[in-house]
Amino acid sequence: MIFKLPPTAFQRQDESDDADFYSFPRLVQHIDDAAIAAVTQLYQDWLPPNGAVLDLMSSWISHLPEQVIFDRVAILGMNQQELAANPRADDYNVHDLNQNPQLPYTDNEFDAATICVSIDYLTQPVAVLSELSRVIKPGGPLLITFSNRCFATKAIAVWLQLSGHARGQLVAHWIDQAGGFTGADVVDLSSGSGDPLFAVIARAK
Ligand SMILES: C[S@@+](CC[C@H](N)C(=O)[O-])C[C@H]1O[C@@H](n2cnc3c(N)ncnc32)[C@H](O)[C@@H]1O
Numbered sequence: 001m002i003f004k005l006p007p008t009a010f011q012r013q014d015e016s017d018d019a020d021f022y023s024f025p026r027l028v029q030h031i032d033d034a035a036i037a038a039v040t041q042l043y044q045d046w047l048p049p050n051g052a053v054l055d056l057m058s059s060w061i062s063h064l065p066e067q068v069i070f071d072r073v074a075i076l077g078m079n080q081q082e083l084a085a086n087p088r089a090d091d092y093n094v095h096d097l098n099q100n101p102q103l104p105y106t107d108n109e110f111d112a113a114t115i116c117v118s119i120d121y122l123t124q125p126v127a128v129l130s131e132l133s134r135v136i137k138p139g140g141p142l143l144i145t146f147s148n149r150c151f152a153t154k155a156i157a158v159w160l161q162l163s164g165h166a167r168g169q170l171v172a173h174w175i176d177q178a179g180g181f182t183g184a185d186v187v188d189l190s191s192g193s194g195d196p197l198f199a200v201i202a203r204a205k
Helices: 033-046 080-084 125-135 157-161 164-178
Strands: 052-056 072-077 091-094 112-116 141-146 181-188 198-204
Touching: 033 112, 033 141, 033 198, 052 125, 072 080, 080 091, 125 141, 125 164, 141 164, 157 164, 164 181, 164 198
Parallel strands: 052 072, 052 112, 072 091, 112 141
Antiparallel strands: 141 198, 181 198
């Protein structure tokens, strides 16, 4: 289905510089243990061992399965202290994707990419997803997860109008718009109590 959202859909209550909002580290869990376990299981199922993984919109925790070794884990986010504290990261970039959706990586640099509980903060999600299709090798998975928690003042308006599966359909629509991916399946990985957890899974073409 093709539909075009108005520019107001991508506006936020707080349009101040994201660098200010993320200027201090938040070394916290943004979802509960069961939801994190669901993310980790998804990664166990989909991320290629010994591969190069990009965790976009990252922090001090990437939810990667402990027993799986990756050749490289690259992370990108807004707060230097959070990123430096991530024990799985081999390298990090402080980079505001709302200022510049272009990713600081070369074509086909990664075997897979993840975005956990963060896609709702992107004001240009299609541009970022298009960039992801460039940096993920053909066939590599893109795993986007989200729950029902967020920094509401920094989430885009359309996200706050939707919930659950409909948010997944929105992300799948953005993936279609970005091009460069096959599939965009929305799955409910909620444990049944506590924080819900949804995933959108696609593969780079
Ligand atoms: C709710 S936290 C989630 C962090 C981590 N992915 C996790 O699962 O705990 C949202 C993250 O999105 C990132 N983020 C928010 N706005 C961003 C932007 N404009 N550009 C890049 N990253 C951004 C921040 O670095 C922040 O750590």
